[in-house]
Amino acid sequence: MDKLILGRYIPGDSFVHQLDPRTKLMASFYYIAIIFLANNWQSYALMFIATMGMILLSRVRIGFFLRGVRPMIWLILFTVALQIFFTKGGAIYWSWGWLAITQYGLTNGAFIFMRFVLIIFVSTLLTLTTQPLSLADAVESLLKPLRRVKVPVTELALVLQIALRFVPTLMDQTTKIMNAQRARGVDFGTGNLFQQMKAVVPLLIPLFVDSFTIAEDLATAMDARGYQGGDNRTKFRILQYHTHDVYAAVGMAVLTAVLVFLRQ
Numbered sequence: 001m002d003k004l005i006l007g008r009y010i011p012g013d014s015f016v017h018q019l020d021p022r023t024k025l026m027a028s029f030y031y032i033a034i035i036f037l038a039n040n041w042q043s044y045a046l047m048f049i050a051t052m053g054m055i056l057l058s059r060v061r062i063g064f065f066l067r068g069v070r071p072m073i074w075l076i077l078f079t080v081a082l083q084i085f086f087t088k089g090g091a092i093y094w095s096w097g098w099l100a101i102t103q104y105g106l107t108n109g110a111f112i113f114m115r116f117v118l119i120i121f122v123s124t125l126l127t128l129t130t131q132p133l134s135l136a137d138a139v140e141s142l143l144k145p146l147r148r149v150k151v152p153v154t155e156l157a158l159v160l161q162i163a164l165r166f167v168p169t170l171m172d173q174t175t176k177i178m179n180a181q182r183a184r185g186v187d188f189g190t191g192n193l194f195q196q197m198k199a200v201v202p203l204l205i206p207l208f209v210d211s212f213t214i215a216e217d218l219a220t221a222m223d224a225r226g227y228q229g230g231d232n233r234t235k236f237r238i239l240q241y242h243t244h245d246v247y248a249a250v251g252m253a254v255l256t257a258v259l260v261f262l263r264q
Contacts, residue, residue: 008168009131015244016058016129021138023245027252028126032119034256043262044114050255051121058129068124069117076116084109132164137237162218170211177206 011017016024038044055062069076083105090103127135140157147153181202 008128010060010064010128012059012129014057014059014129016054016125018242018244019129019248020239020241020245021130021134022141022239023241023248024126024130025135025138025142027248028122030252031122034259035115035118037259037263038111038115039263043259044111046255046258046262047118048114051118054125055121058125060125060128064128065121065124069120072116072120076113079116080109080113083112132167133161134237134239136161136164137235137239141239166214169214170207173210174203174207177203177210 019027035047038047055065084101085099085105087105087108088100088102089105090107092100092102093106094101130138136157139160140153143151143153143156186199186202
């Protein structure tokens, strides 16, 4: 459970923690969008400095962010390898048949790597500094205009809240099942790919059964308490914008302006 990043919240009173969850959610999506504007070393250095600054403001250890990159490292390296071997242009450092390592290939590979890492860092920062229920409330608040076109915003927010809430529970249950299977002689880390996939079957079946049991118990509890979704429900957590959110918006605007300048 200590290695779990998805759905994990680290309590704190830093500048980033005090931001409204709607501000953090919109800023994260906006930041991911403007990353694609970076097209040279100066602009990527700016984005890296800005990301490190946000991490310092959050007062969260850098190890959590590196841990978030670890599950995606093979996908990142595969994408970088494609860029290196199939991007032509500039000086040729190595070639063999239709494969070649060129100056442009190495540059694009480095840019893709930094882009992946920065996106993962920002996404990890959002989840580590925002409570899952607050994040779901932010999604519901931002999607309110869609109610006019009959989109079930409240139900979608409820599904998101339940999903985020039970991620740690399911991970904990998975660990218990794996320990029970190991006690019966199941080895999840040896053998070829087919054997490893076969070893996962005794893990998935009880996990699915437990998931349906939890879902049924939750539905029964909600029904017994008379739960009804919709606009008539009151909110325990009231979302309000503060001065910190204005500072964050100004910071994103300044970052965008400098990024556009460096692109030129």
